[in-house]
Structures are given as C-alpha cells and as structure tokens.
Amino acid sequence: MQYPYSFNELLRQLSVRKVSFFVTFFFVILFSYAVLYIVDFIPEPVEEETSPIVNEEVAQEVIKEVIPVVVEPKEEIDTSLPVKIIFETLNKEVTVLNPQSREIADLDEALLSGAVRHPDSADFTEDGNIFILAHSSYLPNVFNKNFQAFNGIQDLTWGDKIRVQSEGMEYVYSVKKTYKAKATEVFVPETPGEANLTLATCNSFGSKDDRFMVEAKLVGEYKI
Numbered sequence: 001m002q003y004p005y006s007f008n009e010l011l012r013q014l015s016v017r018k019v020s021f022f023v024t025f026f027f028v029i030l031f032s033y034a035v036l037y038i039v040d041f042i043p044e045p046v047e048e049e050t051s052p053i054v055n056e057e058v059a060q061e062v063i064k065e066v067i068p069v070v071v072e073p074k075e076e077i078d079t080s081l082p083v084k085i086i087f088e089t090l091n092k093e094v095t096v097l098n099p100q101s102r103e104i105a106d107l108d109e110a111l112l113s114g115a116v117r118h119p120d121s122a123d124f125t126e127d128g129n130i131f132i133l134a135h136s137s138y139l140p141n142v143f144n145k146n147f148q149a150f151n152g153i154q155d156l157t158w159g160d161k162i163r164v165q166s167e168g169m170e171y172v173y174s175v176k177k178t179y180k181a182k183a184t185e186v187f188v189p190e191t192p193g194e195a196n197l198t199l200a201t202c203n204s205f206g207s208k209d210d211r212f213m214v215e216a217k218l219v220g221e222y223k224i
Contacts, residue, residue: 077167080123082130085115085199086163090152096132096164104205111135111202115149121198122190124166129191129198136201136212150201154178154212162216164197170224173197173216181213 082096095114099106102119110116115134122128134149142148156162160175173196195218200211 079166079169080125082117082164084165089160094149107205114146127193127195129196131198133200133202153199153214156214172220174219175216178214180210182210
C-alpha cells in the first residue's frame with residue numbers, strides 16, 4: 001500500500017481494501033468485548049424495582065398484629081350511693097350529694113347544691129335506713145332553687161312512689177307516712193334488716209325549726 005499523498009488517494013485505497021478493513025475491525029471489536037466480558041467489566045442493565053402487590057386487608061391484619069392495642073381500664077361505677085330523687089306525684093327531680101364530712105358547716109354547704117344524704121345513714125349495699133335532707137322554702141323569689149328542693153314533700157300520701165337513683169340502678173320506695181316534727185323530736189331509726197328511706201326538710205343541720213318528715217319502704221329495684 002502506497003503512502004497516500006492526498007485525501008482522494010486515501011479514499012481510493014480504503015475502497016479497494018474495505019472488505020478486509022471491516023472484517024479486521026469486526027474481529028478487533030469482538031475480541032475487545034470478549035476480553036471485557038471475561039474480566040466482568042461489561043456494565044449490567046439496571047432493573048427497575050417493582051413494588052409488590054399487597055392485599056389491603058392482609059396489610060391491615062399485619063398492622064394489627066404488629067401494633068399492640070392498649071385498652072384503657074374502665075372506671076368502676078359506684079352504685080352504692082344515691083345521686084337523684086324523683087317524685088312522681090310532685091313532678092320533681094332533685095340531685096343528691098353524699099358528703100363524707102359530718103361537720104355542720106360542710107353539710108350546710110352541700111345543701112346549697114341539692115339534697116344531702118347524711119353520712120351516718122345507710123346506703124344501697126345494706127338493708128337500713130337512708131336519711132336524706134334538703135331545704136324547703138316558700139318565699140316568692142328564690143335565686144338558688146335548691147332552697148326549694150323538698151318543697152311539697154308534706155303533700156305526699158300513703159302509697160305514693162319515690163324513685164331514688166344511683167349510678168346504673170333505680171330503687172322504688174312506697175310512702176308509709178308523712179308528718180311534721182320538731183327538730184328535737186326527730187329520730188331516724190337504723191332499721192337493720194329493712195330497706196327504708198326517710199326524707200326531712202331542713203333549714204340548717206343545726207336549726208331547731210319544725211321539719212316535714214316522710215318515711216317510705218323499698219318495694220322494687222332495677223337497672224337503668
């Protein structure tokens with residue numbers, strides 16, 4: 001092969017030997033690729049990551065198993081104490097409080113918010129006499145309606161029903177008698193073995209005023 005003295009001469013010489021040139025070029029490329037493949041230098045294609053198809057219901061079950069369920073303990077409901085009195089014939093409902101203090105000042109303070117079960121009387125866990133007192137006033141204008149909580153109990157007659165509720169229970173009492181008594185003559189028997197209810201009007205726990213009294217006996221109870 002003569003040395004080409006021009007570009008045209010180079011093209012002429014290549015055209016004459018183009019078959020041998022391409023064959024030689026092909027084998028050189030093939031050999032180079034084989035060497036690179038043997039030494040693991042050929043780049044591998046990148047595979048796209050595919051998200052597995054997860055059944056939604058199965059996934060939720062897995063989450064439930066992984067995450068522990070914390071159940072808050074339920075508050076115990078005290079069903080032993082009265083919280084409300086319902087007078088059917090008087091169309092009246094009265095809230096009942098249960099102070100633990102026996103101090104006259106504390107009991108009088110509780111009377112401002114409703115009727116008060118005397119802390120020394122029975123509750124619903126035992127057969128005995130539940131003694132509840134509340135204000136009674138017939139003034140024309142009373143700002144605090146709890147001063148009239150027991151208005152009208154003197155009008156209750158034999159057989160009238162008084163419903164006393166605790167948390168989740170209702171106890172039905174039947175009136176035995178209604179009467180007026182002086183504070184010095186008021187005596188509430190414990191009546192062990194008998195479930196009774198005694199109501200009394202009260203200006204103050206320390207007052208000497210006359211009081212209306214209602215005595216009733218338990219005739220039924222049920223859940224509410």
